[in-house]
């Protein structure tokens with residue numbers, strides 16, 4: 001792993017790292033799965049973390065063994081309805097939905113002159129950053145609609161480094177999902193997982209919660 005002193009950019013996943021609105025995705029997907037006749041499980045919920053909209057739907061259909069029963073336009077319509085449900089939950093989002101410790105971390109990063117960017121699989125990321133009151137930290141958000149592949153492919157983190165005008169070796173990526181950690185690793189960035197060490201075992205560094213995510217702790221973990 002490189003030296004912490006080389007790091008200039010921090011590339012953040014959104015759901016589960018900056019805000020817990022990920023649970024709204026899970027709720028909207030659960031409703032969708034039940035309408036499709038697919039039994040919802042904790043494993044499906046975990047597996048959906050970080051997957052983009054269509055990939056999440058494909059995963060649910062596959063678990064139900066019904067992936068061949070829908071045309072592409074039917075799948076797009078199902079995904080659009082799920083997003084409508086999600087946006088309904090999102091109406092209530094406000095700055096109090098920022099996860100513990102994150103406001104402090106972002107203020108410290110800005111004060112120390114680090115660059116920050118959102119590298120999320122979500123098309124709703126710019127809207128959420130605005131609702132969370134975090135536009136002062138995140139002037140840059142990767143537009144996933146412009147990428148060939150979403151997580152676990154490296155595209156979103158590669159694009160994040162490019163938008164920060166940094167080399168991947170000068171960035172850290174932070175994600176709470178396994179596919180997100182795999183995406184960071186595939187981009188050859190130092191990966192920081194937030195959550196369960198066993199699930200996120202592929203990450204270079206894992207912190208159990210966002211309150212542990214401080215510059216001092218990351219510096220220490222690099223040693």
Ligand code: BG6
Pocket residue numbers: 014015022025026048049050051052053056083120121122123124125177
């Ligand atoms: C990811 C979430 O950040 O965004 C997934 O972890 C979600 O659960 C994905 O499906 C896509 O979000 P959106 O807002 O583009 O439907």
